[in-house]
Amino acid sequence: MELLSFYNVENLFLPDPKPRHKLDPTISGLRSWDERKYKNKLQKIAHVFQLIKEQNGMLPFIVGLSEVSGKKVLEDLVQLQPFNSEYGIVHYNSMDDRKVDVAMLYDKKKVEIIDSEAIAFFFENENKNTEYKTTRDVLYAVVKYEEMVINVFIAHLPSKRDKDINKPKRIFILNEIQKRMLDLTQAEEHVILCGDFNENPDDENLVKILYGNAQGKAFENPFQQLFSTGNYSTFHYKSGLLFDQIILSESFFKKDNMLSFQGAEIFRHEKISSRDKKSGGRPLRTYSGTRYLGGYSDHFPVFVTLGKMQNKCENINLSRE
Template structure:
């Protein structure tokens, strides 16, 4: 068995330097984000994957991450158990205004990275007084090899839903671009994994549309549609359960002739990483609630898919 996982880790920043003045803004935007809290956060994130390993017998061969700020936090993370320096990193600094990026961790003993690219998006700001543009988080593309087979991995953290969802046109545009790239890869008979925090649920129009080609043929499967229909959620907004974190797979993973054959999908909502507060039972134990430090893991649960591993 092999696993592929995605996890929005909620603001993994390096510790803030001490401000010169108590009103100075911090780099992270987090209150009192110091060395102790940073190390606790790293331990918590690594512990999630230790728990995943204990439950499944293996660590994920690849892990997509979002809300990480810079490469150094990733280097510090893979030093810890259960990674123990055995995981490589694919990361690019994006032009996101909050300086948070997506990244790929991979088991160096199993996976070879052949190529990678940060897919950057610019959005024009319509303003008569200035020529300006807006940026968002990159989509990370990696071409990897596993047991002689090529896998194309896209990791996204799409613009958030806020202010009457003014970011929807940006999500539409990004997904259209990714869809075009996926179509080309599927036509070449290559495996594709599309994962991330899409800020949309599996039944939203964008995430249904991306599953189909131009002739309405199925090109991707989204096993998180079934999980969402049974009220399995990865994050929450007030009283609403959401499944924004998803992993979609090309039809080739459902073929008996491949080295990785899809088995099932899960939201990893272990009690050990869930809220200690009875009012929020069954929700992720988050690091911050607003400005209040809770000391938890993340405001999202990780998600993963299991593969049956076949010898070629």
């Protein structure tokens, strides 16, 4: 069995340098983001994965992350337990306005990186102050797990703020990624797309991406069922949302695949959940507005469980009577 996870870790920034003036803007945009709060944040994120390990008996062999700012925060994170410097990093700096990126961690004992790239997107700037406007890159990595090659896409799509002005951008990005994914599946490649899509599994864009032009359904989204039964990874006021999802190519649903889908889960452990009367059961976040809570993230992590096909030779009894 193997786990593959995705986690929006909510503004994992290095400590802000001391401003030269009270009005100087900070890099993080967070109030009083200092060394103590940064180290607490790292320990909190590492603790989430320790809890996943305790519950499942293992760590995910691949971890998709979003809202990380720069490679240094990832280097600091993988030094901590339970990673213990045994996880590698795939990361590219994007041109996002908030300076947050997506990234991938991987178990170096199980996974080999064959190739990787940042897929960047540029849009016309509505304010016409600059020639273009950027958003977070989509990370693409080709990995090898034993003899199996897997194409992994990790995304954090533009948000729904300002009356969802970013919806056309999300549509464009998903269409472009779908083209790549379909090309790969038509070549009988294995594909996984995970991320914070800023849309729920039943939204039109995320339903559409599951289908090829003429080949019918090409991908499965196991988080559709979770959402339909009232399971959420994050919240906006009173609304429960499942923006964090993992989509897999149909090949992962075949029994003869080396890794085959077994289940999907939103990791809502009580230790990473708020106990406040108003927000009980929701993620215990780092900040609520400008108020520091010292929690983990405003999202719960999600993961899929993949069953591993045993080598036929392992089942042969070679002992002699």
